[in-house]
Amino acid sequence: MSVIRIMTNFNIELEFPAAPFQRRFGAWVLDSVFLIIFGRVFGEIIGAMDGNDVHPNIILVTFLLMLLFFLTYHLICEVTMNGQSLGKKIVGIRVVNERGGHPTLGQFLIRWVIRSSDLTILSFLYFVIEMERTNGQIVAGWIFFTPLLLFIADVILVVSSKKQQRLGDMLAHTILIRTTENYSIRDTVFLEIEDNYVPSFPQVMQLTDRDINSIKSILERARKKDDLKLAAMAAEKVKTFLKIDTHLHPVEFLKVLLKDYNYLSRQ
Numbered sequence: 059m060s061v062i063r064i065m066t067n068f069n070i071e072l073e074f075p076a077a078p079f080q081r082r083f084g085a086w087v088l089d090s091v092f093l094i095i096f097g098r099v100f101g102e103i104i105g106a107m108d109g110n111d112v113h114p115n116i117i118l119v120t121f122l123l124m125l126l127f128f129l130t131y132h133l134i135c136e137v138t139m140n141g142q143s144l145g146k147k148i149v150g151i152r153v154v155n156e157r158g159g160h161p162t163l164g165q166f167l168i169r170w171v172i173r174s175s176d177l178t179i180l181s182f183l184y185f186v187i188e189m190e191r192t193n194g195q196i197v198a199g200w201i202f203f204t205p206l207l208l209f210i211a212d213v214i215l216v217v218s219s220k221k222q223q224r225l226g227d228m229l230a231h232t233i234l235i236r237t238t239e240n241y242s243i244r245d246t247v248f249l250e251i252e253d254n255y256v257p258s259f260p261q262v263m264q265l266t267d268r269d270i271n272s273i274k275s276i277l278e279r280a281r282k283k284d285d286l287k288l289a290a291m292a293a294e295k296v297k298t299f300l301k302i303d304t305h306l307h308p309v310e311f312l313k314v315l316l317k318d319y320n321y322l323s324r325q
Contacts, residue, residue: 062221062233076222077151077234079213088145093128100124133170137163142237156221156231159271165230172226257318261300270319277312 060076100120107117127134135143141153141161153169155161212224221233265273273292280289286308293308296315304311 060222062235074154074233075236077236079216079222081149081151081236082216082234085143085145085149085151088148089132089143092144093131097124097128130170132173133166136161136166136170146234150237151234152237153232154235155268155271156233157268157271157275159268159275161230161232165232168230169226169232172229255317255321257321258314259300259302259304259318260322261302262315262318263322264300265296265319270316273312274316277309277316280309 060078062074062076104117104120104124107120132143135146136153139147142151146152153161153166155165208225212226215228216222216224219228221227223233227233273296276288276292280286280292289308289312293311296302296312297304306314
């Protein structure tokens with residue numbers, strides 16, 4: 059099983075199980091099937107509306123809503139389902155940022171905008187419609203073949219790049235990892251904190267969201283692999299950076315930091 063090595067902000071290297079190409083492709087196929095079924099159902103609805111003399115504006119709005127959902131399916135799913143579409147969830151892969159944490163909305167937007175696979179599907183459908191309309195004459199063939207070349211380039215990048223990223227992932231600084239392994243990280247840095255909680259280390263607010271993501275990833279990995287040395291290394295680096303003197307156990311110290319950050323960041 060291939061792995062992706064990530065260097066955290068605290069110079070501690072973590073390993074994540076990479077999402078193999080066949081799983082990525084399987085997720086894409088499943089999502090495409092879902093979208094085709096969705097399109098077919100809505101096509102039948104629009105056909106029924108047209109046959110019942112429904113006002114053209116209502117039909118147009120219905121069509122635009124269908125198209126909007128088709129175009130934003132992956133973005134909506136990944137934002138609301140912690141980096142997963144329905145297909146990704148079934149095959150057990152997830153989008154995370156290059157630090158192993160939860161991607162930002164901006165990162166989701168970037169990888170969604172640069173989706174050569176969706177462009178290929180749409181351009182192919184348009185190409186087929188144009189071929190039928192012109193009785194087999196090829197018009198504007200580049201509309202299909204240009205996205206197809208981009209799709210092929212993405213496949214090559216996923217297979218050959220160090221972090222197995224397509225172009226959208228490279229620009230968004232995201233990666234795909236497996237979630238069915240014991241090494242998978244939790245979805246978010248946010249924790250439920252009681253209202254009367256008293257923070258112990260207010261210095262934690264000197265850290266960024268990316269730092270906190272790194273701490274949680276390290277803590278989760280240390281717990282999964284029962285690696286006290288990893289937690290101790292992280293705790294010492296954080297204490298040095300924040301100038302904190304404490305005798306708390308490394309794991310407990312990191313947990314308190316996460317709680318403090320969650321409490322203080324919501325005030």
